[in-house]
Amino acid sequence: MSKALRPETDETELLERAKKGDSHAFSALVERYQRRVVGVALAVVHNQDDALELAQETFVRAYENLGKFESRSSFSTWLYRIAANLAIDFRRREGRHVVLRGEDAENEFSRLPSPSGDSFKALSRRELNQRLNNALKELTPEHRAVILLREVEGLSYDEISEILQCPRGTVMSRLHYARNHLRAVLKDLGGG
Amino acid sequence: MALCAEIRLLIGAFDDGELEPHEMEEIAFHVVNCAECKAILEDYRALGVTLRDAVAQPVLDGFVEAVEARISALPRPLRRRVARYMESLGERLAAALLLGGAVAATAVLTFIMLEPGIARMVANAGRNGTPAAPVGERAAPSPDQIAGNQIAAGNDVDPLVTEAERSATDDSRALVEQLEADSPSVALWSEPRTDTMVIWVPDQQQ
Numbered sequence: 001m002s003k004a005l006r007p008e009t010d011e012t013e014l015l016e017r018a019k020k021g022d023s024h025a026f027s028a029l030v031e032r033y034q035r036r037v038v039g040v041a042l043a044v045v046h047n048q049d050d051a052l053e054l055a056q057e058t059f060v061r062a063y064e065n066l067g068k069f070e071s072r073s074s075f076s077t078w079l080y081r082i083a084a085n086l087a088i089d090f091r092r093r094e095g096r097h098v099v100l101r102g103e104d105a106e107n108e109f110s111r112l113p114s115p116s117g118d119s120f121k122a123l124s125r126r127e128l129n130q131r132l133n134n135a136l137k138e139l140t141p142e143h144r145a146v147i148l149l150r151e152v153e154g155l156s157y158d159e160i161s162e163i164l165q166c167p168r169g170t171v172m173s174r175l176h177y178a179r180n181h182l183r184a185v186l187k188d189l190g191g192g
Numbered sequence: 193m194a195l196c197a198e199i200r201l202l203i204g205a206f207d208d209g210e211l212e213p214h215e216m217e218e219i220a221f222h223v224v225n226c227a228e229c230k231a232i233l234e235d236y237r238a239l240g241v242t243l244r245d246a247v248a249q250p251v252l253d254g255f256v257e258a259v260e261a262r263i264s265a266l267p268r269p270l271r272r273r274v275a276r277y278m279e280s281l282g283e284r285l286a287a288a289l290l291l292g293g294a295v296a297a298t299a300v301l302t303f304i305m306l307e308p309g310i311a312r313m314v315a316n317a318g319r320n321g322t323p324a325a326p327v328g329e330r331a332a333p334s335p336d337q338i339a340g341n342q343i344a345a346g347n348d349v350d351p352l353v354t355e356a357e358r359s360a361t362d363d364s365r366a367l368v369e370q371l372e373a374d375s376p377s378v379a380l381w382s383e384p385r386t387d388t389m390v391i392w393v394p395d396q397q398q
Contacts, residue, residue, distance in 0.1 A: 021275075023260065030256050038250055048250040059259045064266070129246035136247075150208065151243045157210045172205055179204050183235050186242070 015075060019066050026066075030059050033079055036153060040080045040163065043148030044087035044141045045094075046133075054090060058083040073162060080155075080163045084145060091141040128186065135185040139178055146171055147178035195222070196229055203233050207240075316381065364389070 011032075017025035037058050042051035061082050062069075069078055136144050145164060149155045157175075161168045199222050205211050206219040223230050371378045371393055379392035 023263070026263070027256055027260055030259050034252055034255050034259075035249070038252065038255075042247070042250065048248070052250055052255070056255070056259050056262060060262050060266070063263050125245070128242050132242055132246040148243070148247065151240045152247050157205075157208070172210070175204050175208075176201060179236055179239060182239055182243075183232075186239065187235075 011075060015066070015069070015071075018063075026063055029075070033076055034059075036076065037079055037083045039153045040083040040145075040149065041087045043153065044084060044145045045091050046136055046144060050090065051087070054086050055083060057086055061086070077159060077162050080159075081165065084163050088141050088145070131185060132182065135182050138185075139181065142166075143174050143178040143181075146174040147182070150175060196226060199223075199226070199229055200232055203229060204236055207233060207236050 011029070014025045014029050018029060034055065038051050038055040041054040041058065042048065045051055045054065058079060062079055069075065073081075136148075139147070142164070146160055149160045149163070150157075155163070157168050157171045160171045164171070199219055202211060202215060202219055203223070206216060206223075209216070211219070223233055368378070368380060368391060371391065375394060377394050380389065381392075382389050
């Protein structure tokens with residue numbers, strides 16, 4: 001077994017040691033990225049139990065494929081991409097989401113109320129959260145992932161683009177759609 | 193209005209700081225002067241705050257341990273098992289080599305320390321025909337040995353030995369015989385390296 005790891009141990013060193021089979025080093029990496037990986041999975045599946053399960057699976061897959069990681073991207077981005085792929089596949093298999101496409105999406109936009117800027121304030125926090133979570137479930141996994149990765153995880157467009165393996169322009173358009181959809185739902189509830 | 197439609201496509205990216213500097217400047221200027229676009233921007237900001245509040249973060253207690261358990265339950269690939277075995281074999285081999293080296297070094301050092309005595313004893317044994325003993329513990333040589341040594345020391349007629357040398361040898365032999373008569377523990381041997389004859393006489397005062 002290896003010696004105890006300092007909290008500030010460099011990521012590169014941890015990776016090298018983990019590649020050589022040092023389980024303590026890999027555990028340190030899990031400790032370091034667990035919250036973000038769970039966040040990425042949660043952004044797609046929108047269910048805590050599923051997200052935790054998928055995050056665990058992400059780290060197991062990463063451990064099994066550490067030898068293939070060549071540091072072309074950052075380790076964190078590589079991890080998030082595994083998590084996002086697993087979560088999107090899971091979501092597709094489960095098929096529990098309602099997708100708004102074409103006319104439905106257009107209708108959703110047409111319900112946009114006239115902007116007042118303070119209509120959200122009319123809602124209680126609990127109502128807001130409930131309504132927002134329901135609205136998130138109505139989004140496709142791709143749209144939900146993009147807006148949660150941006151707004152909750154604080155990732156940049158480039159990072160989201162790399163994790164979800166789609167062009168930056170797609171990230172922008174998905175974000176625009178998701179924001180407008182959520183805003184419409186909240187405005188509708190606010191009676192604006 | 194057409195301008196507003198275009199601007200609204202970029203308001204989110206503007207709020208995220210993901211536009212080019214000239215676009216950022218253009219939208220900032222527009223939003224200041226357009227109440228509707230400004231309201232949309234405020235809605236987006238409020239939406240972000242609400243989202244962060246609405247999406248509860250899972251409790252991660254025991255997460256690392258769960259991952260460790262799943263990893264330890266994985267079947268180990270043959271390649272990794274072989275690598276692990278070779279690694280442990282290498283460690284054991286290195287330890288064995290280290291131990292062997294230490295033993296060899298000790299043996300060499302011991303030999304070097306004992307070598308002068310060993311060499312002398314071996315040389316003496318070769319000349320006397322008996323196992324050598326340290327000088328201080330040497331037993332008195334037998335009469336046959338002394339006779340043999342005397343022959344070796346000069347009883348053979350050597351054409352190259354002068355009369356003076358032969359006379360000196362005779363004197364030495366007489367001296368040795370006298371010493372032997374006085375003390376039976378007198379010992380006599382030659383030192384080929386220095387080409388000298390050594391006569392060992394016990395301390396007379398003791």
